[in-house]
Amino acid sequence: MIERARxxxxxxxTPAGRRFDLFIQLLIVASVLAFSLATLPDLDDxxxxxxxxxxxxxxxxxxxxxxxxxxxxEKKLKFVFSFFGLIDLIAILPFYLSTGMDLRSARAxxxxxxxxxxxxxxxxxxxxxxxxxxxxxxxxxxxxxLLLLYLSAVGIYYFESEAQPEAFGSVxxxxxxxxxxxxTVGYGDIVPVTPGGRVFTFIVTMIGLAIxxxxxxxxxxxxxxxxxxxxxxxxxxxxxxxxxxx
Amino acid sequence: MIERARxxxxxxxTPAGRRFDLFIQLLIVASVLAFSLATLPDLDDxxxxxxxxxxxxxxxxxxxxxxxxxxxxEKKLKFVFSFFGLIDLIAILPFYLSTGMDLRSARAxxxxxxxxxxxxxxxxxxxxxxxxxxxxxxxxxxxxxLLLLYLSAVGIYYFESEAQPEAFGSVxxxxxxxxxxxxTVGYGDIVPVTPGGRVFTFIVTMIGLAIxxxxxxxxxxxxxxxxxxxxxxxxxxxxxxxxxxx
Amino acid sequence: MIERARxxxxxxxTPAGRRFDLFIQLLIVASVLAFSLATLPDLDDxxxxxxxxxxxxxxxxxxxxxxxxxxxxEKKLKFVFSFFGLIDLIAILPFYLSTGMDLRSARAxxxxxxxxxxxxxxxxxxxxxxxxxxxxxxxxxxxxxLLLLYLSAVGIYYFESEAQPEAFGSVxxxxxxxxxxxxTVGYGDIVPVTPGGRVFTFIVTMIGLAIxxxxxxxxxxxxxxxxxxxxxxxxxxxxxxxxxxx
Amino acid sequence: MIERARxxxxxxxTPAGRRFDLFIQLLIVASVLAFSLATLPDLDDxxxxxxxxxxxxxxxxxxxxxxxxxxxxEKKLKFVFSFFGLIDLIAILPFYLSTGMDLRSARAxxxxxxxxxxxxxxxxxxxxxxxxxxxxxxxxxxxxxLLLLYLSAVGIYYFESEAQPEAFGSVxxxxxxxxxxxxTVGYGDIVPVTPGGRVFTFIVTMIGLAIxxxxxxxxxxxxxxxxxxxxxxxxxxxxxxxxxxx
Numbered sequence: 001m002i003e004r005a006r007x008x009x010x011x012x013x014t015p016a017g018r019r020f021d022l023f024i025q026l027l028i029v030a031s032v033l034a035f036s037l038a039t040l041p042d043l044d045d046x047x048x049x050x051x052x053x054x055x056x057x058x059x060x061x062x063x064x065x066x067x068x069x070x071x072x073x074e075k076k077l078k079f080v081f082s083f084f085g086l087i088d089l090i091a092i093l094p095f096y097l098s099t100g101m102d103l104r105s106a107r108a109x110x111x112x113x114x115x116x117x118x119x120x121x122x123x124x125x126x127x128x129x130x131x132x133x134x135x136x137x138x139x140x141x142x143x144x145x146l147l148l149l150y151l152s153a154v155g156i157y158y159f160e161s162e163a164q165p166e167a168f169g170s171v172x173x174x175x176x177x178x179x180x181x182x183x184t185v186g187y188g189d190i191v192p193v194t195p196g197g198r199v200f201t202f203i204v205t206m207i208g209l210a211i212x213x214x215x216x217x218x219x220x221x222x223x224x225x226x227x228x229x230x231x232x233x234x235x236x237x238x239x240x241x242x243x244x245x246x
Numbered sequence: 247m248i249e250r251a252r253x254x255x256x257x258x259x260t261p262a263g264r265r266f267d268l269f270i271q272l273l274i275v276a277s278v279l280a281f282s283l284a285t286l287p288d289l290d291d292x293x294x295x296x297x298x299x300x301x302x303x304x305x306x307x308x309x310x311x312x313x314x315x316x317x318x319x320e321k322k323l324k325f326v327f328s329f330f331g332l333i334d335l336i337a338i339l340p341f342y343l344s345t346g347m348d349l350r351s352a353r354a355x356x357x358x359x360x361x362x363x364x365x366x367x368x369x370x371x372x373x374x375x376x377x378x379x380x381x382x383x384x385x386x387x388x389x390x391x392l393l394l395l396y397l398s399a400v401g402i403y404y405f406e407s408e409a410q411p412e413a414f415g416s417v418x419x420x421x422x423x424x425x426x427x428x429x430t431v432g433y434g435d436i437v438p439v440t441p442g443g444r445v446f447t448f449i450v451t452m453i454g455l456a457i458x459x460x461x462x463x464x465x466x467x468x469x470x471x472x473x474x475x476x477x478x479x480x481x482x483x484x485x486x487x488x489x490x491x492x
Numbered sequence: 493m494i495e496r497a498r499x500x501x502x503x504x505x506t507p508a509g510r511r512f513d514l515f516i517q518l519l520i521v522a523s524v525l526a527f528s529l530a531t532l533p534d535l536d537d538x539x540x541x542x543x544x545x546x547x548x549x550x551x552x553x554x555x556x557x558x559x560x561x562x563x564x565x566e567k568k569l570k571f572v573f574s575f576f577g578l579i580d581l582i583a584i585l586p587f588y589l590s591t592g593m594d595l596r597s598a599r600a601x602x603x604x605x606x607x608x609x610x611x612x613x614x615x616x617x618x619x620x621x622x623x624x625x626x627x628x629x630x631x632x633x634x635x636x637x638l639l640l641l642y643l644s645a646v647g648i649y650y651f652e653s654e655a656q657p658e659a660f661g662s663v664x665x666x667x668x669x670x671x672x673x674x675x676t677v678g679y680g681d682i683v684p685v686t687p688g689g690r691v692f693t694f695i696v697t698m699i700g701l702a703i704x705x706x707x708x709x710x711x712x713x714x715x716x717x718x719x720x721x722x723x724x725x726x727x728x729x730x731x732x733x734x735x736x737x738x
Numbered sequence: 739m740i741e742r743a744r745x746x747x748x749x750x751x752t753p754a755g756r757r758f759d760l761f762i763q764l765l766i767v768a769s770v771l772a773f774s775l776a777t778l779p780d781l782d783d784x785x786x787x788x789x790x791x792x793x794x795x796x797x798x799x800x801x802x803x804x805x806x807x808x809x810x811x812e813k814k815l816k817f818v819f820s821f822f823g824l825i826d827l828i829a830i831l832p833f834y835l836s837t838g839m840d841l842r843s844a845r846a847x848x849x850x851x852x853x854x855x856x857x858x859x860x861x862x863x864x865x866x867x868x869x870x871x872x873x874x875x876x877x878x879x880x881x882x883x884l885l886l887l888y889l890s891a892v893g894i895y896y897f898e899s900e901a902q903p904e905a906f907g908s909v910x911x912x913x914x915x916x917x918x919x920x921x922t923v924g925y926g927d928i929v930p931v932t933p934g935g936r937v938f939t940f941i942v943t944m945i946g947l948a949i950x951x952x953x954x955x956x957x958x959x960x961x962x963x964x965x966x967x968x969x970x971x972x973x974x975x976x977x978x979x980x981x982x983x984x
Contacts, residue, residue: 039415124386137864150770172778176444183430184922185432186434186926191927202917205917209951210957212455216456216457216954217709217954217959220464221958223383224468224471227471282662372629425693430678431673431697431924432678432680462702462708466706470713470717473717524888528909637944676922681926708948708955712955715959
């Protein structure tokens with residue numbers, strides 16, 4: 001009996017388990033949509049009532065699901081303090097505690113449920129391998145990016161703070177400019193106007209483009225390397241099988 | 247007789263077929279240009295009349311072409327429900343039905359004809375192969391991008407909705423900000439102003455840059471891998487030919 | 493005597509030829525700088541006179557250089573109609589013809605001289621090879637980009653032209669939006685405001701990012717392939733030398 | 739005694755040396771944070787006093803550190819004129835000379851201390867190797883980018899200077915537009931409005947995207963090549979060890 005329940009709730013390689021997973025994931029997406037709809041400012045009162053009711057139903061289902069998982073887990077404490085165990089708890093807990101708390105932050109927490117959707121993706125393995133291959137380079141680039149952001153902010157503060165005391169009021173204001181510029185988002189809310197600041201922007205973006213865009217390139221080439229390694233391993237396995245058969 | 251007509255209309259590897267294809271493709275481009283010109287607001291009335299007349303002529307030719315293709319097709323139903331059969335029909339049908347319908351959407355459909363231009367491109371094959379190589383990774387990245395977009399929208403809504411109730415009015419308004427920011431388009435129509443929102447933007451763009459720019463890198467490296475595979479196959483074929491000759 | 497002159501003017505692998513080349517290239521940069529300075533609106537009259545005089549001196553030198561090259565060329569017609577022969581002529585001709593012509597376009601032509609700077613760069617060879625490797629893919633991507641730009645423009649025109657008749661006045665106005673958005677420049681001068689237009693923008697940028705950013709990735713991986721091919725050829729050559737010596 | 743001090747101050751592979759390094763690096767970050775906080779315009783006077791005091795303490799420590807390094811260095815002159823020796827000096831010198839100088843530029847210099855954080859990073863070696871592999875290509879692309887920037891600026895000046903004499907006042911104003919556009923930052927402070935200027939922008943960005951984004955792609959593929967070379971060398975070394983043992 002418990003074995004049967006476990007095969008449904010805990011495993012996703014049985015037909016019933018797959019259907020259970022799909023049901024929960026659809027509920028997560030539905031609850032997230034309901035949460036998003038509820039933030040619309042010009043919403044009908046009747047709709048708001050329905051959304052609230054839907055929210056309550058989902059809350060009950062998620063609570064039952066959490067208790068089921070807890071009850072079926074062989075090591076209960078390990079489940080409670082596992083990543084998804086904590087997310088599941090955070091997603092339902094606030095509604096039982098929320099007498100005096102800020103409800104809003106509780107709602108935001110519930111979104112972490114979405115990560116469940118990625119829980120069983122098999123293709124993530126290759127991605128993990130690629131991340132492992134370029135971990136050291138990524139650390140270098142993230143630190144270089146942070147350093148470059150800071151130096152850019154100080155540089156532009158030096159050039160622009162007198163001409164635009166409002167926009168480039170401090171190094172922290174300038175950091176916002178550095179983020180917006182070096183990621184090439186370029187909102188245009190803060191723009192250098194002095195010749196010095198513009199020449200500085202040119203130099204910084206030229207260097208920055210090569211550094212900020214690097215992680216994507218690194219991961220892309222690491223992924224094709226991970227694919228190659230997988231193929232090689234498969235071939236070795238097959239070669240081993242073939243020689244074992246002869 | 248029918249064989250001759252088929253070699254012109256259906257095939258593109260005969261001289262006459264090639265000329266027929268080129269003629270139709272030029273007409274498609276011309277009809278699209280005429281459609282575009284007709285949207286100009288300050289157009290001369292005389293020009294508008296000419297464009298209308300040109301439109302009618304093209305419609306007649308495309309109708310004749312459709313009937314020809316239909317008459318020559320061996321399996322008529324298969325042609326009617328094939329991708330390009332449907333596009334060809336959608337492109338001419340509205341003009342015969344458009345008594346009460348919205349003409350505008352009909353015109354937009356006609357543009358699908360442009361896809362015909364890519365119908366016979368031989369270099370697309372390598373692109374298809376590359377897509378096949380990285381299909382799984384692309385699915386991962388598209389889902390991660392969607393998830394990241396949504397979480398970014400909720401996060402910025404949390405930080406900015408009080409300071410800018412107009413621009414960040416709901417999670418859906420914030421989604422627009424997330425799209426514009428994570429693609430690094432950065433129109434600047436909605437910009438975070440609170441310190442929390444700006445720090446959040448920094449973190450989200452740093453993560454987002456690596457994820458959003460990945461598909462291009464993936465496809466690029468997959469294309470060079472597809473090119474390598476092609477070369478290997480060609481070499482194996484040549485090696486096979488050489489050993490067959492000896 | 494003519495041989496000596498040729499070794500200076502036409503070749504860049506002799507010490508004198510190298511110095512001559514460097515002198516001409518410095519003059520090109522100087523003339524370009526002078527041209528740029530002359531466009532400054534709040535320039536002193538005296539400075540303007542000096543710039544004009546400097547311009548005249550450079551013109552004389554470039555004319556002498558052109559006549560020298562023409563006189564020393566073995567096949568005079570071939571030189572006149574070669575790429576750099578034509579650029580050299582275009583750069584000096586307008587000043588002798590410019591009685592009634594628009595002087596401005598003449599000045600713009602002179603800038604083509606800058607291409608001379610790249611004339612003898614040896615590292616360009618690898619770049620040419622890489623271009624050759626991915627030529628077909630580049631053609632595909634450029635056509636797909638053009639098609640995508642056009643379809644995006646029509647789509648956004650369909651969604652936004654009623655809400656913003658000024659900004660999205662015709663398909664051609666919308667094309668400007670498509671260019672600014674799909675290249676992720678995102679000036680923010682034209683921005684979709686309707687929900688339909690924004691969802692459309694999201695879909696189009698998601699597809700567009702993968703396509704528009706591809707050429708850079710393609711060229712980058714082709715360059716590393718070209719480098720690999722070069723190394724292999726060098727190794728084969730060395731292996732050939734080694735076996736010849738034994 | 740001196741040996742003991744050297745192992746702490748100069749080396750970072752001893753436990754004591756590591757702790758000394760960490761202490762100095764934390765101080766650098768702290769001094770940089772203090773400098774940034776001091777630029778905030780609406781800062782409390784009391785806080786400002788504390789920041790000033792903290793600044794003085796750090797200055798004393800850095801001075802002691804500099805004198806220690808100088809005293810322990812075997813070749814004193816070499817240390818004084820080394821890159822980090824000069825940075826260390828520049829970081830403390832201004833405070834002893836700053837009777838009449840501009841204090842601000844002195845503060846900016848102090849930030850170079852941050853580079854010390856990267857001094858001992860071992861993963862930088864692979865990055866250097868990758869840079870060496872693509873040095874020539876990078877030079878080509880930087881020159882091409884500069885040339886493209888200049889030609890774009892002249893082109894847009896030609897198209898837009900009459901329509902917008904303020905924004906595109908000279909080639910130098912247009913250069914700012916070219917930088918903002920070709921890096922795809924796209925602030926939107928200067929935007930072409932004439933049809934000619936917009937078509938020109940389209941062509942230039944299409945070419946520019948492929949060129950400006952190249953360095954990141956080049957470096958990414960060079961890094962994966964450097965990783966491959968490292969692995970090969972390691973394997974050769976291991977093979978050498980194995981054959982030596984037999």
